Amino acid sequence: MNRNLRRHASHGARTFMHLFAASLLTVAGAHLVQAQTQAPSQSTTTRAQTKAELKTLEKNGYEPSAQDPHYPDDIQKAEKKASAGKGASGPMVNPQ
Missing domain, CATH: 1.20.5 (Single alpha-helices involved in coiled-coils or other helix-helix interfaces)
Known part of the structure; x- marks a missing residue:
């Protein structure tokens, strides 16, 4: 028991x-x-602005890919190049 x-x-x-x-x-x-x-982050950037920024980066040498061994150096170079071309008044956010 x-x-x-x-x-x-x-x-x-x-x-x-x-x-x-x-x-x-x-x-x-x-x-x-x-x-x-x-709700997602309170960003004021629209989808159209983001797409325009990506196109600008691509025109300045950035080639996005999932297996990019040069990221983030390549995107930073493209951001600097795009900012220089626009007199640093473009939509680039946080170009370090």
């Missing part, structure tokens, strides 16, 4: 831990979903 009580107690503790873990994951998941559905 004593052995059966220990088995029930052990099973109850495992069930509690599984429920606790499931609850914790549910709450964490809810927070992640909420964070993803909130």
